[in-house]
Structures are given as C-alpha cells and as structure tokens.
Amino acid sequence: MPSEEYVERVLSVVERIPPGAVLAYGDVAEYLGDGGPRQVGWVMSHYGGSVPWWRVVRADGRPADCHAGEAVRRLRAEGAPFRETSGRVDMAAARWDGAAADGPMVEEGPT
Structure with missing residues (x-):
C-alpha cells in the first residue's frame, strides 16, 4: 500500500490535468x-473519486472500463480527441505535457 504522501502526490497531479x-x-x-x-x-482505484479520474487512461489510450462507460462520456464531453477506429483516446494529441498556469506540476524536493 502506498504512503499517504504518495497518494496525495498522485491526486495532486491528476487534479491538474x-x-x-x-x-x-x-x-x-x-x-x-x-x-x-x-x-x-x-491510488486511483482507492482514492481517485475526488479528482478527474477519467483523465487517467491506459498507455494505449483505453479509458477505464469501470462505471459503465462514464470515462468515455466525460472525455468526449470535454473534447478529448479519440481514434474513431479503435475507440481509444489519441494519446499523441491528448497527452498533457504537464504545463500548468500556476507553476511547475511537481514541486522539487530539497537538494
């Protein structure tokens, strides 16, 4: 089981997508x-309900299978690009680069 700190860090990243x-x-x-x-x-399966969990997908672009297609509905409503032939998110077009208006996505630890 991941530490509480790790859980918080994961959720913080997901909130910024x-x-x-x-x-x-x-x-x-x-x-x-x-x-x-x-x-x-x-982390997402145990704690992800409070963040936009549908924005985290498999590496091949397949959204979460759970919630009877809710992830696909939410992603389409937000305008995420899909590859229509496969029904998967177009990862090349949709992958977030981590840029955030409020500064770096992950704060640097002490050096």
Missing part, C-alpha cells in the same frame, strides 16, 4: 519520479 487532456498511469508515475503504473492505478 486540464479538461480534454489525459495522462497514462505510467505518465503520472514518471512525472512524480516515483512508483509505476500499477501504484498509480491502485
């Missing part, structure tokens, strides 16, 4: 410089 954009589970871990896709997925 803008509407219409996505990150893969592994992208979140990469931005944090900690953990991996499975750890991020665990």
Whole structure:
C-alpha cells in the first residue's frame, strides 16, 4: 500500500490535468519520479473519486472500463480527441505535457 504522501502526490497531479487532456498511469508515475503504473492505478482505484479520474487512461489510450462507460462520456464531453477506429483516446494529441498556469506540476524536493 502506498504512503499517504504518495497518494496525495498522485491526486495532486491528476487534479491538474486540464479538461480534454489525459495522462497514462505510467505518465503520472514518471512525472512524480516515483512508483509505476500499477501504484498509480491502485491510488486511483482507492482514492481517485475526488479528482478527474477519467483523465487517467491506459498507455494505449483505453479509458477505464469501470462505471459503465462514464470515462468515455466525460472525455468526449470535454473534447478529448479519440481514434474513431479503435475507440481509444489519441494519446499523441491528448497527452498533457504537464504545463500548468500556476507553476511547475511537481514541486522539487530539497537538494
């Protein structure tokens, strides 16, 4: 089970993903410089209800299967680009670059 600090860091990143954009589970871990896709997925499955969970997808662009298609509906409503032939998010077009108007996405720790 990840630490409370890790949970908070994951949720903080997910909260910053803008509407219409996505990150893969592994992208979140990469931005944090900690953990991996499975750890991020665990956090999202246990604590993600308070953040825009639908903006975190599999690396191949498949949205979460849970919630009877709710992730797809929300992503489409936000204007996320999809590859119509596969029904997956177009990761090249939708992947968020981490830029945030309010500063860096992840604060640097002490050096």
